[in-house]
Amino acid sequence: MPLFNVYPLYNVTPVSAKGVYVYDENNTEYLDLYGGHAVISIGHGHPKYVEAITNQVHKLGFYSNAIQNPLQVELANKLEALSGCKDYALFLCSSGAEANENALKLASFKTEKSRVIAFKNGFHGRTSAAVAVTDNKNIIAPINAQQKVTILNLNDIESARRELEKGDVCAVIVEFIQGVGGLDQADATFFEELDLLCKANSTLFIADEVQSGYGRSGKFFAFQHYKVTPDIISIAKGMGNGFPIGGILIHPSIEAKFGMLGTTFGGNHLACAAGLSVLNVIEEEHLMDNVNEMAAYFIKKAKTIPQVKQIKGKGLMLGLEFDFEVSDLRKKLIYEHRIFTGGAANKKVLRILPPLNVQKEHINQFFEALVRALED
Numbered sequence: 001m002p003l004f005n006v007y008p009l010y011n012v013t014p015v016s017a018k019g020v021y022v023y024d025e026n027n028t029e030y031l032d033l034y035g036g037h038a039v040i041s042i043g044h045g046h047p048k049y050v051e052a053i054t055n056q057v058h059k060l061g062f063y064s065n066a067i068q069n070p071l072q073v074e075l076a077n078k079l080e081a082l083s084g085c086k087d088y089a090l091f092l093c094s095s096g097a098e099a100n101e102n103a104l105k106l107a108s109f110k111t112e113k114s115r116v117i118a119f120k121n122g123f124h125g126r127t128s129a130a131v132a133v134t135d136n137k138n139i140i141a142p143i144n145a146q147q148k149v150t151i152l153n154l155n156d157i158e159s160a161r162r163e164l165e166k167g168d169v170c171a172v173i174v175e176f177i178q179g180v181g182g183l184d185q186a187d188a189t190f191f192e193e194l195d196l197l198c199k200a201n202s203t204l205f206i207a208d209e210v211q212s213g214y215g216r217s218g219k220f221f222a223f224q225h226y227k228v229t230p231d232i233i234s235i236a237k238g239m240g241n242g243f244p245i246g247g248i249l250i251h252p253s254i255e256a257k258f259g260m261l262g263t264t265f266g267g268n269h270l271a272c273a274a275g276l277s278v279l280n281v282i283e284e285e286h287l288m289d290n291v292n293e294m295a296a297y298f299i300k301k302a303k304t305i306p307q308v309k310q311i312k313g314k315g316l317m318l319g320l321e322f323d324f325e326v327s328d329l330r331k332k333l334i335y336e337h338r339i340f341t342g343g344a345a346n347k348k349v350l351r352i353l354p355p356l357n358v359q360k361e362h363i364n365q366f367f368e369a370l371v372r373a374l375e376d
């Protein structure tokens with residue numbers, strides 16, 4: 001049976017990984033500055049993570065959401081403590097799209113409205129409502145195009161005001177740092193006014209922190225760089241360091257009802273063990289301090305490269321913008337210098353999404369390779 005051919009693949013076959021490095025079948029070492037698309041937060045094969053998952057699968061890997069699961073409670077409490085998001089409730093699922101799907105559904109339940117405002121170049125996933133609010137016509141099937149969605153430009157607060165005042169908008173969904181789009185960010189005043197406009201018009205404000213959350217921006221959540229209070233915060237990627245787990249944090253103003261949301265796999269025992277060990281390592285190894293230190297170091301080095309026209313993003317969610325498309329540069333980095341990096345919808349942006357425990361030596365390795373790759 002052939003695989004359904006939807007991914008253009010690099011010809012690399014990773015078979016093992018440790019920390020910031022990935023190894024192929026010939027034991028060739030690759031520096032991973034892509035983190036499997038911002039997923040690897042605490043590093044590949046972290047011993048505490050491996051131990052937590054191994055112990056849990058020996059005890060109980062899975063049972064449904066029809067029974068008591070104290071691991072979910074432990075995960076929620078730890079998440080509250082580390083994120084500083086007091087009094088929010090947690091609903092667990094298994095991916096970023098599913099998190100946004102549930103966030104949008106909840107906003108519609110709560111407000112009894114159905115139109116959503118989203119932003120140009122935003123990416124929120126590939127399920128029904130999530131893909132409908134994603135600004136990419138190529139991935140929206142006719143069945144998804146039935147959703148009522150208005151896509152606005154970031155920073156266009158007057159259009160946002162006009163649309164919100166029509167009164168039919170259930171949610172505004174935004175990435176505080178755009179990931180797939182290419183690391184663009186709106187101004188602080190835009191985010192803060194948007195939050196107030198949502199509150200004034202009974203619209204829920206959804207922070208899509210699927211990629212930017214879990215310390216990647218240098219704060220636990222990227223929205224915490226601003227004075228805003230999201231009603232719903234969606235999370236996934238770094239949450240499980242590769243184990244599929246996602247979720248939404250839900251403001252106490254939104255009341256739960258039995259049956260309102262649900263899932264078979266979300267919040268299972270193994271996922272919770274993975275999620276808990278990620279939070280423990282982020283705390284014990286002060287990874288958010290490391291993000292800020294390494295981001296400053298990376299940016300300082302990037303400023304010395306004349307071909308880099310702009311440095312975008314925050315923390316270890318960074319983009320280097322060139323005045324040429326970077327697909328050949330990425331190929332050179334991977335095949336000649338053995339370094340994984342990311343691309344974006346903005347084809348001139350090279351994305352840097354390393355594990356949060358990356359060190360100066362890895363950043364030095366990258367810049368030495370980049371200089372050589374740019375010389376060729």
Ligand SMILES: Cc1ncc(COP(=O)(O)O)c(C=O)c1O
Pocket residue numbers: 095096097098100123124125126175179180208209210211212236237
């Ligand atoms: C901001 C954002 N939201 C949602 C998603 C979708 O997550 P998933 O691929 O886990 O469904 C992504 C994935 O790249 C993302 O970057």
